[in-house]
Amino acid sequence: MIKVEGLSKTYKNNNKEIYALKNINIEIKKGEIFGIIGLSGAGKSTLIRCLNRLEEPTNGKIFIDGKEITNLNNTDLRETRKDIGMIFQHFNLLSSKNVYQNIAFPLELEGLKKDEIDKRINTLLEYVDLEDKKFAYPSQLSGGQKQRVAIARSLANNPKILLSDEGTSALDPKTTKSILELLNKIRKEFGLTIVLITHQMEVIKDICDRVAIIEDGEIIELNTVEEIFANPKTKTATEFISTLKINTQEEINYQRKSGSKILRLSFVGENAKKPIVSKMVKQFDIDVNILSGNINELISTSIGNLVLEISGEDNQIEKAIDWLRKENIRLEVI
Structure with missing residues (x-):
């Protein structure tokens, strides 16, 4: 056209x-x-x-x-x-x-x-x-x-x-x-x-x-x-998207527990509505603290964003992270 x-x-x-x-x-x-x-x-x-x-x-x-x-x-x-x-x-x-x-x-x-x-x-x-x-x-x-x-x-x-x-x-x-x-x-x-x-x-x-x-x-x-x-892919795109989220600076400055990790997760489509956190807690010996989250409804799908603190044994944390990736959850370790 x-x-x-x-x-x-x-x-x-x-x-x-x-x-x-x-x-x-x-x-x-x-x-x-x-x-x-x-x-x-x-x-x-x-x-x-x-x-x-x-x-x-x-x-x-x-x-x-x-x-x-x-x-x-x-x-x-x-x-x-x-x-x-x-x-x-x-x-x-x-x-x-x-x-x-x-x-x-x-x-x-x-x-x-x-x-x-x-x-x-x-x-x-x-x-x-x-x-x-x-x-x-x-x-x-x-x-x-x-x-x-x-x-x-x-x-x-x-x-x-x-x-x-x-x-x-x-x-x-x-x-x-x-x-x-x-x-x-x-x-x-x-x-x-x-x-x-x-x-x-x-x-x-x-x-x-x-x-x-x-x-x-x-x-x-x-x-x-x-x-x-x-x-x-670009800083500008990330900044525009961040205007729709709650302030993530507090998440970054959050005083996490010793040995824990803070993850920012992105869910696309049906994944945004699945009980991913609940499944992860049941499957692995870890504790999860939800710091923030939201779901943006796009014209064709949903995009969910969640910031978590996960704590526990290092090997259990790594297994949980690998599992999230296999579930097609995009994640970033903050």
Whole structure:
């Protein structure tokens, strides 16, 4: 659906070239929700804006449905953009127009007749659960309602792709969850491909199939969300994941008993719901003290994290660790 090859973006500052993006290579599948996460200034907004050429790449190629869009003229680019909807952090609604008029705007540009526009808007308002706000103005709406209007507007022309530029960053956690549920519903029912950027790992966890982590303009890690959570390869990935866990510094500073070991365990899928600790205690002559734990529900599976202190004879501790590994439990001795 979307293919990015060798994409770079540079800016000039005092005759110096500053890289915003460096040699980005990504393939995004049809119907996938693909996340791009990074800290402020990492290049994620530049990347997503290059996908519809709101930003012009310096080098590289972008393909949409097999068509290279980096060499399209303005007329052909406008035609291609009809297949690409976009939502923004601050909604970008026209304050002087009501909900109906905001959603109607792209349809009017297409030259649709009024009865066609009415029918389409009524359908979209029902879909985003805002029928009663049809003639309200943006100033009369909550943040979540504004974003629902923006989503309805982005769907007006029946796009194949939806780009979300920090689409939930201005919302509270409860509203964020409802917007993510709506985006997932859109993906499932319309088959849209969704690309979203965020600095919130909670968003990635709740909705994405795969994620790319961007740092200093480069993709430093790209994998399924499940694999990133279970086996992060970079320090940045680990730090993002740690924002979803309770503070592990206390675990590291914990004054363990003499001869004991502290383990951090990661459980994937069904393993996250099995009584692993109970089985281990019964099978080996060891004592276990649970220091912390949580389970993160991803869109396709569960990832459990548990920090334990185990004490006993050295050979029993080693046998318990070997057993955990044979049970496909990923572990780290802290």
